[in-house]
Amino acid sequence: MSKLTVALVAHDHKKPELLAWVQQHIDTLRQCDLVATGTTGGLINSETGLTVTRYKSGPLGGDQQIGALIAENKLDALFFFWDPLNAAPHDPDVKALLRLCSVWNVPVACTPATADLVVTSPWFLSSEYKPIKPSF
Ligand SMILES: O=C(CO)COP(=O)(O)O
Secondary structure, eight states: OOOOEEEEEEOGGGHHHHHHHHHHTHHHHTTSEEEEOHHHHHHHHHHHOOOEEEOOOGGGTHHHHHHHHHHTTOOSEEEEEOOTTSOOTTHHHHHHHHHHHHHTTOOEEOSHHHHHHHHTSTTTTOTTOOOOOOOO
């Protein structure tokens, strides 16, 4: 069975929450190909030892690079702990990334609670789960 490709992204104030969540689910995440925006990916790698393919930092285009994976049907799930309390200079990119998850029916979790539910779902690592992709 091919591995799921999973993106992990967090804004600065949310990085501790994402790191704690990754530690909690490390055995599941170890079975996935992980990608991340630059700073998030570096932190996950140094704090957990997980191998992460790192794209550019979010404000420098990393969200858009992950969006491109979605548009190419190369991403299975996004865990994006975005910050609702601080303005981001690249807010249009953040919205665009979340928008593409809706366009292409990609599972996306923006809070630890939802992320827990997604990652512990019996479907998560199962090859039987194939979300229907829209045919435009
Ligand atoms: O800004 C981000 C997502 O919008 C995250 O980028 P970094 O992982 O580089 O901090």
